[in-house]
Amino acid sequence: MNYQEQALSGATGVELIVALYDGWIRFLYRAAAACEADDVIERRYAVKRALDILMYLEARLRPDIGGEPAKALSDFYAAMFTMTLEASHSGSAEEMRNVIACVRNVKEAWAVVAKDPAANRALPRELRTAAERRGLPVAVPQQQSMSSGQPRWSA
Template sequence: MMNNNVKKYEAVDTLGRTSVELVVKVYDGAIASLKQAAGAYQKGQTKEGYDSIEKAKKFVVHLYTTLDEDKGQDIARRLSQLYAYVIEKLNIVQATKDLSLIDDSITVLSNVREGWDQLAGQIKHTTAKTENEPHQEKPVRGVSFSI
């Protein structure tokens, strides 16, 4: 029952968000899963750590597979390389339990997440500014309308 309520909340939480804000949420999920993995491994809970790494990898794979190389060009290519790097490091963590690689992955993802978050803020600011501009009457072939 509780899990069902959480899923409903998460579904509602995504409504009304921009695609950039949703990307930030995916980064948040990956980072949270990595923190859970680190905590589990530190407590000797190998299975939980492994499972949390798997969850984090799913988030990163989602980011990777949704890249639009036609639109993103060089940025998409660089992000693709970055995601491949993180997934490789997480595979090594699962084999060796080297927690420093979790920290490295969190740092990499957090830095990129920060850039996406700044972009989301700029989009919100621009959208709010545009919505608050006064409407002007524009004549079109003798008819006026507000834009």
Template sequence: MSYGLKRYKTSQANTASREDLLILLYEGAIRFLERAIKEKDAKRLSEHKMYLRRGMAIVAELQATLDFQKGGDLAIQLFELYGYMMDRLTEANIKQDMEQIKIVIKNLGILLEGWREAVKQVQGQAAMAPPPPVGAARRLAGGAY
């Protein structure tokens, strides 16, 4: 990756909203896991392992950063799904079974599309929401401007 592209991607990640960062993580995990398969097919095993580890690290981070208080049942379900993915990736690593990686890529893709749609809906609702009445802003500000 060129120096300029690397700086751009770092800047993109540093300035992204939480929603955009989540989508970037999913995209990165998918990209790394797809690359792991390509490297294995090309018999470049050290590169294969490196990309597999990177994909696993992202899935582990997604699992570790779940907020069970805010996320409730959804967070629990995602925790279990990420655990399943980690099991599949561990098996792929031990048995050199690329089908296990493909299963994880498929699941990540489904989640990615779901999150993209959810973000669109939330952003659409925020854009359509009417502004608060002027009096409400004054009350929230303690009556002073």
């Protein structure tokens, strides 16, 4: 088991969502760097991986449980999908960094939610950890937040 698997092994469902956002952001940074280097193959690879994570998050939304927040996240994901494709198509690192700023802002909101143990009960079953599905108590570690710029989207 590598260090990443160990770090996630005790994570709550919401913390796993934060980890997905971290991966999404990491691939967006790779795409921005590839734009700057004019590396089309790396840019396409990084954008594909970023969009895979975005689509996974979108597919797990539960409007029947989440109501308006789920609808707002769906709209956010649709906007990020479009912005990412436009940034990739134009090969613009600056546009890609705008997407990163938006995603980081929403990730920060999820990081705040991760500190609330009751928030995990609203997650779909497939996003809960095994311990959460069995109703076992889960320790909530403290997390540090990252500052973000002034993106168009705010949580």
